[in-house]
Amino acid sequence: MIEFRPCEGFDEFEACVQLQIETWGYDESELIPRRTFLLAQKIGGQVLGAFDTDGGSNSAPEPRQALVGFAMSLPGIKTGSGKAWPYLHSHMLAVREGYRNRGLGVRLKQEQRLEAISRRIFHMEWTFDPLEIKNAFLNIHKLGAIVRDYRPDFYGVSSSRLQGGLPTDRLIAEWELTSPRVESILDGRPAAEHVIEERILVPAAIYQWKASSASRDRALAVQLENRKKFQEAFSRGLAVVGFSLDAEGNGIFELAPHGQAEQVFKSQEREKIYEN
Numbered sequence: 001m002i003e004f005r006p007c008e009g010f011d012e013f014e015a016c017v018q019l020q021i022e023t024w025g026y027d028e029s030e031l032i033p034r035r036t037f038l039l040a041q042k043i044g045g046q047v048l049g050a051f052d053t054d055g056g057s058n059s060a061p062e063p064r065q066a067l068v069g070f071a072m073s074l075p076g077i078k079t080g081s082g083k084a085w086p087y088l089h090s091h092m093l094a095v096r097e098g099y100r101n102r103g104l105g106v107r108l109k110q111e112q113r114l115e116a117i118s119r120r121i122f123h124m125e126w127t128f129d130p131l132e133i134k135n136a137f138l139n140i141h142k143l144g145a146i147v148r149d150y151r152p153d154f155y156g157v158s159s160s161r162l163q164g165g166l167p168t169d170r171l172i173a174e175w176e177l178t179s180p181r182v183e184s185i186l187d188g189r190p191a192a193e194h195v196i197e198e199r200i201l202v203p204a205a206i207y208q209w210k211a212s213s214a215s216r217d218r219a220l221a222v223q224l225e226n227r228k229k230f231q232e233a234f235s236r237g238l239a240v241v242g243f244s245l246d247a248e249g250n251g252i253f254e255l256a257p258h259g260q261a262e263q264v265f266k267s268q269e270r271e272k273i274y275e276n
């Protein structure tokens, strides 16, 4: 059985660090240390864990409960029109390899969402690699995040094994936690229709291309071409509002003019919420 709850105590924060190493293989210069997890929790962020209450799949002796996934976020402040409001920047989401594709990733995001709403925080953001088809599927299709911002080489050179030595280009996912779009998608209902003006494709073979130094140039070529397409589309006022997979497993970002309705919802809600 999997239990979802905030992490507590040094051992559980340390388990997050270990899962971080297992997932990304970061070297020491990039590793988020235990003390930052602890602080994230303390200053209004989140460190939510998924625990296998049977002790995990590893051989004994295992701790009482094994951490098999976590979501970590940091608190942030947005400003505009003379006002300031809180939001969460979700910095890490990881599920241990043998536990993937069983809904734990989505569930951890849902736990983050509910916990944020319980504290009257209604906006969450995170970055993700536009070449990671699974993550795009999760963020856009399953959770209802939208994207309007592309950051080339956002973190600089990375030791992450998932990065494959490529520049750390990132999309910024925006998750408007109580918007009709997000609520519909999480309930399994279709979001409002959009007129798709542009599609940007990521070939399914990208994972293989990134993994081998012999084919890395092909992955880099896709990254550079898509970087241009995203930047041009965002400069025209388009947003990523959908993501689909074709029969070959290629990922397709779907872009449309960003709906006015969502914008109006956002500003009205904020006025209402933070002036009370």
Ligand SMILES: CC(C)(COP(=O)(O)OP(=O)(O)OC[C@H]1O[C@@H](n2cnc3c(N)ncnc32)[C@H](O)[C@@H]1OP(=O)(O)O)[C@@H](O)C(=O)NCCC(=O)NCCS
Binding pocket: 023, 093, 094, 095, 096, 099, 100, 101, 102, 103, 104, 105, 106, 107, 127, 128, 129, 132, 133, 134, 135, 137, 138, 245
């Ligand atoms: C991203 C991650 C947290 C997702 O966790 P997870 O528990 O596997 O996610 P879920 O099972 O909730 O959802 C994954 C969905 O993607 C689908 N999926 C799996 N492989 C896929 C692929 N190659 N392409 C597209 N979708 C894929 C799954 O079928 C599932 O959708 P479904 O429920 O409709 O079937 C996990 O894969 C992970 O730890 N990855 C490494 C670290 C990372 O990239 N973190 C995220 C940074 S944004």
